[in-house]
């Protein structure tokens with residue numbers, strides 16, 4: 580997978596080159612190229628923003644600079660353009676799986692009040708464009724949202740995670756939240772590990788884990804229960 584990121588703060592994306600993701604990049608499992616948007620300005624001040632038509636607070640990112648950047652970066656093919664914004668469709672594990680199947684993603688990091696809408700409208704004439712939200716809050720720029728999405732996507736790529744099973748058993752992969760996890764010691768500050776997990780009875784362990792996931796989902800994210808496909812919950816589940 581090829582990933583390009585366009586931003587006025589390229590160094591903000593440096594953490595993606597650390598640890599597991601950094602090793603995946605070094606191994607060529609994905610490429611990550613980060614571009615400074617100001618490289619496509621032509622004025623001495625390298626201006627990337629201007630006042631909003633219709634008035635209002637803040638500034639809007641100029642269309643000309645973004646247009647030239649995307650023209651150059653997307654000249655050799657048709658990537659999917661992903662634009663983080665509070666006004667986007669929700670980024671979920673399902674979207675991460677969708678993106679993990681893409682050969683080429685280009686992320687556009689907005690700052691200020693955002694990017695002139697015509698940049699996205701023009702880009703949509705020649706590539707798929709997704710305006711995506713990672714949550715219902717407002718950041719200062721898209722860079723942190725891009726790091727969230729790149730991490731969620733990259734960990735799904737073959738070979739990135741040591742144990743592929745952990746991507747399959749993700750939270751959300753069966754539509755439920757993950758239950759609690761434990762490791763040694765058996766008792767810590769007088770808190771004991773639930774007996775069933777040390778019983779060696781894997782049927783009982785699987786049942787207990789599912790019950791814990793159901794209870795946690797019911798209490799913290801009842802919306803996820805409503806979204807479960809028909810028949811996802813068996814008789815025992817419903818009895819919880």
Ligand SMILES: O=C(OCc1ccccc1)c1cn[nH]c1
Nearest residue numbers: 664665689712713714718720721
């Ligand atoms: O703040 C976000 O993106 C940065 C951004 C982009 C455009 C204008 C303002 C801020 C964001 C919040 N949830 N998902 C994305």
